[in-house]
Amino acid sequence: MCNHTRIIAKLSEYRFVGYCNCCDGIIHLAWDNLTLHLAPKDFARLEDFLGSNRTLSEPRQDGFLEASPQARTTRLWVGNVGLRLEPLEWAELRHLCFVARQRLRQSPPMAQAEAAWRMTN
Incomplete structure (x- = not known):
């Protein structure tokens, strides 16, 4: 994970979502011993799935x-x-991703990525 990652939603020390501006807005989803590095559109797709x-x-x-x-x-x-x-x-996990996406929508770089994702899908 990047040194510039900011934690935006957290359940515990080992379960959280982080966001990094420097890697094209990569979302880091940490769950126990696993960390997934997702593009904003992939995180949005995952959260949409969990939400439904x-x-x-x-x-x-x-x-x-x-x-x-x-x-x-x-x-x-x-x-x-x-x-x-x-x-x-x-x-x-569903709640963690929901909270993270709500916070990301308030962040200008993520808001732009969300808008671009909606236009292409």
Whole structure:
């Protein structure tokens, strides 16, 4: 992670979202031992997905999720990286990303990136 990263949403020391101006606005999503470095449009897409899936009430398989009827956990795929999440962790990640995106929308560089993303998608 860049030395210029500012933490914009935080659940704990190991679960947070950071933002860096110097790398074309890279969003750093840290979850335990994993840190994902996402372009603003990819973070927006992830947050849109999390926002439209409040709970994981049924097993499904699509571009983001993989679950089985026997599993208490769901694997969220971000690119080729999978996060295994229990229901409470799903809610925590969803809330963390929601808060981060709200704060990023108030930041001028991110607001411009959001507007550009909306125009192209």
